[in-house]
Each structure stands twice: as C-alpha cells, then as structure tokens.
Amino acid sequence: xxxxxxxxxxxxxxxxxxxxxxxxxxxxxxxxxxxxxxxxxxxxxxxxxxxxxxxxxxxxxxxxxxxxxxxxxxxxxxxxxxxxxxxxxxxxxxxxxxxxxxxxxxxxxxxxxxxxxxxxxxxxxxxxxxxxxxxxxxxxxxxxxxxxxxxxxxxxxxxxxxxxxxxxxxxxxxxxxxxxxxxxxxxxxxxxxxxxxxxxxxxxxxxxxxxxxxxxxxxxxxxxxxxxxxxxxxxxxxxxxxxxxxxxxxxxxxxxxxxxxxxxxxxxxxxxxxxxxxxxxxxxxxxxxxxxxxxxxxxxxxxxxxxxxxxxxxxxxxxxxxxxxxxxxxxxxxxxxxxxxxxxxxxxxxxxxxxxxxxxxxxxxxxxxxxxxxxxxxxxxxxxxxxxxxxxxxxxxxxxxxxxxxxxxxxxxxxxxxxxxxxxxxxxxxxxxxxxxxxxxxxxxxxxxxxxxxxxxxxxxxxxxxxxxxxxxxxxxxxxxxxxxxxxxxxxxxxxxxxxxxxxxxxxxxxxxxxxx
Numbered sequence: 244x245x246x247x248x249x250x251x252x253x254x255x256x257x258x259x260x261x262x263x264x265x266x267x268x269x270x271x272x273x274x275x276x277x278x279x280x281x282x283x284x285x286x287x288x289x290x291x292x293x294x295x296x297x298x299x300x301x302x303x304x305x306x307x308x309x310x311x312x313x314x315x316x317x318x319x320x321x322x323x324x325x326x327x328x329x330x331x332x333x334x335x336x337x338x339x340x341x342x343x344x345x346x347x348x349x350x351x352x353x354x355x356x357x358x359x360x361x362x363x364x365x366x367x368x369x370x371x372x373x374x375x376x377x378x379x380x381x382x383x384x385x386x387x388x389x390x391x392x393x394x395x396x397x398x399x400x401x402x403x404x405x406x407x408x409x410x411x412x413x414x415x416x417x418x419x420x421x422x423x424x425x426x427x428x429x430x431x432x433x434x435x436x437x438x439x440x441x442x443x444x445x446x447x448x449x450x451x452x453x454x455x456x457x458x459x460x461x462x463x464x465x466x467x468x469x470x471x472x473x474x475x476x477x478x479x480x481x482x483x484x485x486x487x488x489x490x491x492x493x494x495x496x497x498x499x500x501x502x503x504x505x506x507x508x509x510x511x512x513x514x515x516x517x518x519x520x521x522x523x524x525x526x527x528x529x530x531x532x533x534x535x536x537x538x539x540x541x542x543x544x545x546x547x548x549x550x551x552x553x554x555x556x557x558x559x560x561x562x563x564x565x566x567x568x569x570x571x572x573x574x575x576x577x578x579x580x581x582x583x584x585x586x587x588x589x590x591x592x593x594x595x596x597x598x599x600x601x602x603x604x605x606x607x608x609x610x611x612x613x614x615x616x617x618x619x620x621x622x623x624x625x626x627x628x629x630x631x632x633x634x635x636x637x638x639x640x641x642x643x644x645x646x647x648x649x650x651x652x653x654x655x656x657x658x659x660x661x662x663x664x665x666x667x668x669x670x671x672x673x674x675x676x677x678x679x680x681x682x683x684x685x686x687x688x689x690x691x692x693x694x695x696x697x698x699x700x701x702x703x704x705x706x707x708x709x710x711x712x713x714x715x716x717x718x719x720x721x722x723x724x725x726x727x728x729x730x731x732x733x734x735x736x737x738x739x740x741x742x743x744x745x746x747x748x749x750x751x752x753x754x755x756x757x758x759x760x
Contacts, residue, residue: 392654395634399661402631406668413675414753445678446757450602452678452750455521456686462743463523464532465690467514469740471506472537472733476659478502483652500569504577507534511584513740516592526589534581537736538573541729548725555718598755608682615680617688620673624692628738629699631665632658636700640707644714644723666693666738667745674746685746693742697735701727 456462479498514533518526545561552560613619635658642649649655673692674685682688704727708714714723 391634392638392651396654396657396661399631399658399665402627403661403664403668406627406665406672410668410671413672444681445675445753448606448678448681448683449599449754449757451606451683452685452754453597453599454601454605454683455523456684458687459518459521459523460525460529460532462686462690463514463518463521463529464536465736466517466740466743467510467512467533468537469736469738470513470744471503471510472737473663473741474509475499475502475506476737478506480652480656480659484656500572504572504580507577507580508584508587510534511581511586512588513584515585515588517588519589519592520595522595526585530582530585533585534578537733538577540732544725544729548722551718551721557718559722598751599757606681606683608684609680611680611682615676615682617677617682617684617691620677621688621691621695622698624669624673624742625695625697625699625738627669628662628666628693628696629703631661632696632700633703636703637707640704641711644707644712662696662738663741666696666741669693670742670746671749674749678750685750686743689746690739690743694735694739696738697731700734701731704731 479495479502482498482502483495510533511530514529515526518529523529549561549566614623635654638651638654639649641647670689670693674689677685677688704724708720708723712723714720
C-alpha cells in the first residue's frame with residue numbers, strides 16, 4: 244500500500260531525526276528515505292543536527308522549504324526547525340489509511356553546535372471515508388461550488404440568449420428585407436440607386452466574397468487544427484466527467500497528448516477539404532503545415548522552458564525519454580492520421596461549389612469609418628466571448644497555479660459550449676457588418692475576430708500574475724507566462740476555427756438565396 248509505505252517512511256525519518264547520531268549508517272538510511280530528492284545533502288545535515296553547508300543553505304533558500312521541516316524565517320532570514328511533529332492518520336474499518344496530516348510546532352532557530360530534541364506523536368482517527376473516496380479531502384467544495392460560479396454560468400447563458408436573438412433578427416428581418424429589395428425586377432433606375440445608397444451593400448460584393456484569401460495554406464492549416472482542438476477539448480472534458488482524471492498525477496496531460504494524436508484525422512480532413520474547395524493546388528504543403536504547426540509551436544515553447552529548468556536544476560525539467568516518447572507518438576500516429584485525413588478531405592470535398600461566381604477583376608473596397616475596419620472588428624470580436632469565460636478562467640488559473648484540484652468539469656463543459664455559441668454569434672455579426680461595408684476580406688477577419696479572445700485571456704493572466712500570485716524571479720515568471728502562452732495559442736486557434744466555420748456557413752447561406760448576375 245502506497246499510503247502505508249509513506250507513513251512508515253515518514254515515521255522512520257522522524258525517529259532518525261530524534262537521535263543525536265553522525266554515523267554513516269544513519270546518512271545511508273536517510274538517503275534511502277529521501278531518494279530522488281535533489282536536497283539529500285541538506286536533509287542529511289539537518290537530520291544529524293549539524294548546520295547545513297553554504298551550498299545547502301543556498302538550495303534551501305531557493306526552495307523556501309524542505310520535507311524535513313526546515314523553513315526560512317521571513318522576518319529574520321534565518322532557518323528554523325520545528326522540533327515537535329504530530330502525525331494525524333485517518334483510517335477506515337477496512338484497515339486502510341485514508342489520509343495522513345503532519346503538523347509541526349515549537350520552532351527553534353538552527354544554530355551551529357546546538358542540540359535539538361526532536362519529538363513526534365501519532366494520532367489514529369477512525370473515519371467513514373472509504374479508500375475509493377480518499378481524494379475528496381483535497382477537493383475545495385466551498386471554493387469551486389460558490390454561488391458566484393453558478394451566477395457566472397447564468398450570466399453567460401443570458402448572453403447566449405441575447406446574441407442568438409440578435410443573429411436571428413439579422414437573418415429573419417434584415418436579410419429578408421434585403422432579399423425582397425434585390426429580388427425586385429421592375430425598379431426604375433432612380434429607386435435602385437437610392438436603395439444602393441441607403442441600404443446595406445453586402446449583395447454588391449457577391450462577385451468577390453468567395454475569392455480565395457491570401458495565405459490560404461496557413462488559414463486552412465489553422466482552421467483544421469482548431470477543429471481538432473475543439474473536438475479534443477470536448478472529448479477530454481467528457482472523459483473527465485465520466486472518470487476521475489484529477490486523481491492521477493499527469494493524467495490530464497497524458498490524456499490530451501493521446502487524444503490529440505488520435506484525433507489528428509479531423510485536422511487533416513477539415514484542412515484538406517477547405518483547401519480543395521478554395522481551389523488550392525499545393526495540398527502537400529497544406530498537409531505538412533496542418534500536421535506540424537501546433538505541435539512544433541508547443542515544442543518550441545516547451546524546449547525553451549525546459550532549458551531554463553535544466554539551467555536552474557529544477558525537477559520541473561521534462562526528462563529526455565518523455566520527449567522522445569511524445570515525438571514518436573506524433574511521428575507514428577499523429578502525422579500519418581493527418582496525412583490520411585488530408586487525402587480523404589481533399590477527395591471528398593470535390594471541386595469548388597460557391598453560390599456566386601468569382602469575378603476576374605477584384606472590386607475596389609471603399610473607405611469606411613474606423614470602427615468598420617477589419618482590425619477593429621477583430622479586436623472587438625473577442626470581448627464578449629472572453630466575458631463568457633472570464634469567471635471560469637479565474638478558477639482554472641487558481642487550480643493550475645495556486646495548487647487547487649479542479650474537479651468541476653460539468654461547469655467547464657457548460658462554459659465551453661457557451662464559448663462556442665457566443666463565438667459563432669459574435670463572429671457572424673462582425674462578418675455581416677464587414678460585408679455591409681463592402682469589404683469582402685471576411686475570411687481572416689472572422690478568424691482573428693474569434694481568436695482575439697485568447698489575447699484578452701493573456702492580458703488577464705498578466706493581471707492574475709501580479710495580483711493573485713506571489714511568484715517572483717526569472718524562473719517562475721518564465722514558466723508562468725510560457726505555459727500561459729501555450730494555452731492561449733491553443734485557445735486562439737480553437738476559437739478562430741469555430742468563428743471561421745460559423746461565418747463560412749453564414750456567408751454561403753445568405754448568398755445562396757440571391758440572384759447573382
């Protein structure tokens with residue numbers, strides 16, 4: 244039993260620390276108990292009652308605390324030792340240890356040549372918690388199930404109702420009036436000119452709205468990757484709801500890596516189909532970029548952070564064997580599936596089948612007011628989606644950086660679905676206003692309009708770092724913002740793909756019902 248072994252090792256360490264011994268046998272026994280710990284020399288020096296060396300003090304100061312009970316006094320800057328150790332062990336009637344808690348008391352300064360009497364006691368407390376529910380002690384129910392969490396879900400749900408109503412109004416009222424106007428065949432020249440000047444002009448760009456955008460290969464790659472990430476997040480959340488992924492160490496990360504490799508077919512299928520329907524010819528380039536763009540972005544960030552961790556001698560460094568395993572999974576599972584998906588999507592999508600014929604000469608885009616430019620539409624498009632996940636981001640960041648166990652995956656599923664709906668609705672509205680301004684460059688604008696949600700999340704992470712955490716130094720800062728950047732890249736690609744696909748359906752739907760000359 245792991246828990247039984249842990250309590251036995253802890254008791255052995257305390258027993259050894261209560262003796263005034265300096266023999267090599269004691270050092271060897273302590274080394275066995277503290278195996279795979281980079282502060283073994285410091286532990287040995289502490290247990291035998293001597294003053295740690297300068298190197299050990301440096302490591303202790305860097306780590307701020309150690310398992311043997313030495314901590315740095317924040318007021319005087321000296322190391323102190325808690326001489327009283329109280330173990331509280333909760334046990335079930337099935338003779339299983341459920342929980343062990345260590346309470347330290349009676350701090351004493353660590354001085355050279357001073358003899359410290361170390362004592363310990365063990366309290367055995369029966370509990371009704373079964374072995375299968377032993378992890379519940381680490382779940383902070385009042386924090387995660389606070390009424391503000393429920394209020395945020397309700398607030399986001401009301402936002403969804405408002406936005407879906409707005410989109411429905413555009414589709415059912417505004418577009419219906421536009422269809423009626425454009426369908427009239429008996430208008431005289433004066434009334435037609437008045438309609439063109441007074442009404443919206445999205446119909447006027449019908450000959451350019453399906454023109455392939457610049458950077459079609461890159462757009463197809465990020466849209467395919469985003470579609471895969473959307474499915475991946477949904478699968479992982481459902482698996483977390485059904486099972487208990489928060490129990491095992493690294494279970495969430497392992498599940499993400501495996502599911503990402505197995506869902507790579509989706510990215511290739513969406514990317515290949517989109518590239519083929521847009522008339523692209525360099526499908527191999529599109530396939531390679533789709534399969535390698537996001538993994539290599541994450542690899543680049545991870546490599547930099549891993550180099551920093553190795554330089555600082557931190558245990559946060561990823562072992563070389565783990566990196567090899569991840570690369571093998573990508574090379575032998577993810578990449579072939581992306582290749583297969585690209586071939587299938589390219590062959591099944593068929594030739595370009597746009598509702599309106601693309602004209603040979605591009606139509607000039609008239610100058611409009613500043614708030615109808617693509618850059619402003621893109622920046623404004625991420626505000627409402629960010630508002631729908633703002634509260635949940637606080638809980639996610641607190642779980643990841645403040646060592647709380649996130650377990651309310653039902654909330655996360657609702658927030659994710661709300662995010663998808665809000666992103667689609669906001670992007671459709673932005674695309675409609677852009678087309679009304681007779682700007683037919685809607686493809687990249689719709690993607691960036693949805694992807695800008697990640698920009699606001701990253702700005703929020705800066706606020707969270709300085710206000711909600713007590714991190715400092717280059718090592719902690721680089722890890723915080725490095726992993727947050729990796730998260731925001733994935734979130735931006737996911738939201739961008741969702742927004743683009745929603746806008747694409749909207750554009751094809753409205754131009755399908757007009758008369759294209």
